[in-house]
Amino acid sequence: MSTVKQSKERLYDIIKRPLITEKSMIAASIAQYTFEVAKDANKTEIANAIELIFPNRKVKKVRTVYMPSHAKRVGYSVGRTQSSKKAIVTIEGDPIEELAGV
Numbered sequence: 001m002s003t004v005k006q007s008k009e010r011l012y013d014i015i016k017r018p019l020i021t022e023k024s025m026i027a028a029s030i031a032q033y034t035f036e037v038a039k040d041a042n043k044t045e046i047a048n049a050i051e052l053i054f055p056n057r058k059v060k061k062v063r064t065v066y067m068p069s070h071a072k073r074v075g076y077s078v079g080r081t082q083s084s085k086k087a088i089v090t091i092e093g094d095p096i097e098e099l100a101g102v
Contacts, residue, residue, distance in 0.1 A: 008052065010045075011045065011048055011049040011052050011053075012049070012052070012053070013038060014037055014038050014041045014045050014046060014049040015035050015036075015037055015046070015049050015050065015053060016035070016036040016037060016038065017035065017036050018033065018034065018035050018036075018099050019034040019035060019036055019086060020099075021034070027088070028095070028096075028099060031060075031090060031091045031092070031095055032088055032089070032090050032091075033088070033089050033091065033096060033099050034086055034087070034088050034089075035050075035086065035087050035089065036084055036085070036086055037064070037085050037086065037087045038085070039066075039083075039084070039085045041085070041087075043062040043064060043087075046062050046064070046087045046089065047059040047062050047089070050089050050091075054091075054096055056093075056094070057091050057092075057093060057094070057096065058091070058092040058093060059089055059090070059091060059092075060090040060091065060092045061089070061090040062087055062088070062089050062090075063087065063088045064085060064086070064087050064088075065085070065086050065087075065088070066083070066085050067083060067084045067085065067086060068083050069081050069082060069083040
């Protein structure tokens with residue numbers, strides 16, 4: 001997708017894990033997959049990382065959302081949840097069977 005060369009180690013560090021929720025499983029039926037990604041990753045790096053991890057797949061579109069932390073209370077202790085960034089990736093062609101729940 002990009003002509004800029006990036007190290008493979010960096011691309012593997014960008015994608016942390018797939019997010020498996022009811023909403024993401026419904027979106028997987030139309031070839032949209034949700035991943036937790038590194039906070040400093042941009043859309044081009046995310047697309048390159050997905051194409052490296054899942055060969056023979058072409059990324060059509062990447063949308064990113066920053067998820068801020070929220071206040072959390074357990075008894076008298078007050079803290080915050082961890083903030084994160086997620087990417088919604090649209091894939092062209094065959095679905096990703098490992099993530100589609102097939």
